[in-house]
Amino acid sequence: MECAVLFSGGKDSTLAALLLESVYDVTLVTGQFGITDVAGHAREAADAIDFPMATVDLDREVAAAAVEQMVADGYPREGIQQVHEHALEVVAGLDYDAIADGTRRDDRVPTVTRPAAQSLEDRHGVDYLAPLAGFGRGAIDDLVAQLLVVEAGPSDAIAKADYETELRALIADRYGADRVADIFPAHTQTRVRGLR
C-alpha cells in the first residue's frame, strides 16, 4: 500500500516515515506555497534518509489567511493549525492509500482530532495515520538519539521544509522581521541530516 507522509525535513516526520516503512510503500510529500525554497530543502533531507519524495502545491491564499491570523493573535498556533489542515486536505486528494503526519502524543499544535481524522478519511476514501500519536517526548528523544543524525539551532537559522519557514518569510515580507520575532518566540529547531 502506498502512503504519503507529510514531510518537513524534521525529526518527527522522519520518524513517522521510518515507522511506516515496514508496512507501507512510503513517499515523503512536502507541501509548498512557493515562498521559500521548500522543495530544495525537502529534497536534500529526503535524499539524506533515502526515501522517495514529492512536492505538492499549497494554496497561497491559505498562507495569507494564516499569516493574518498569526499577526492578529500574536502567536502562531491557530495559523499553523489552519495550514496543516489544508495540507492534509490537499494530500488526501492525491492518489495514495494512506496519508500520515508526524503529530505526537504531547503536541499542542498541529493536532488532528478523532472526528477530524474520521471526516478526512470518509470524504477522501483514504486512511489517515498518525504513527507518533502514541509516542511521548521520551520515546521520541530516544529514537532520535538511536536512529538519526540531526542538526539543531535557533529557529531563524535552520532552514527546513516546514510551514513555519514559509510563513515566517511571508510575515517578514509583509510586516517586517521584528514582527516575526514577536510572533515566533526563539526556539530550537532540528533538521535531519541522515540516518545513523
Add this chain to the structure above:
Amino acid sequence: MECAVLFSGGKDSTLAALLLESVYDVTLVTGQFGITDVAGHAREAADAIDFPMATVDLDREVAAAAVEQMVADGYPREGIQQVHEHALEVVAGLDYDAIADGTRRDDRVPTVTRPAAQSLEDRHGVDYLAPLAGFGRGAIDDLVAQLLVVEAGPSDAIAKADYETELRALIADRYGADRVADIFPAHTQTRVRGLR
C-alpha cells in the same frame, strides 16, 4: 532498543509489533494468570509471525477483582481496563527500554490516557508506546487484509492469549457459563495464523 509488545495473538498486537520492528528489537510479551493455557496459544501465534516471545505472570488477585467488577457491572469494560493497567505495570517493571500495546484510535477499552502514560513512564523509567493510537478502523482493516492471515469466529470458540479468555474461564468457574454469556455479548474474535 528493546521493546516489549503486550501480545494477545490478535491482530492489533500483531500489527503493533510489525510497525515497531523497523526501529526496535521487539519481544512479544504475554501476560498470564495461569487460568487457561495462554502461554501455549501465545507461543503458537508468535511462532506463526516469527517473533521472539515471553510470558509474564500476572497477579491472580487482580483477575479475581476484575471478575467481581464485571459481575457487578454486568459488562466487561472496567474489569478489562483494570487488568490491562496491571499488565502494563508488570511489564514496565521488566528490563525493556520501551513497552507497547495494541490500543487503537477508536478503542473504548482498554485505553491509556496521556497522564496515565506519562505516569507509567516516569515511575518506571521506560517509554510507553501505542503505535496504533493514530490508526483508525479503516487503516487497521486494510493492514490486516494486506499483511495477515487471520481466523475469525465467535468469541467463545476462538482461543486466544488475551485477558478475555482467562477472565471468561474464571467467571464460568465461579458463576457458571450462563453468566459469561450475559457479561460478554457474542462478538467476533480474530486470531492471527500467520503473515501473508
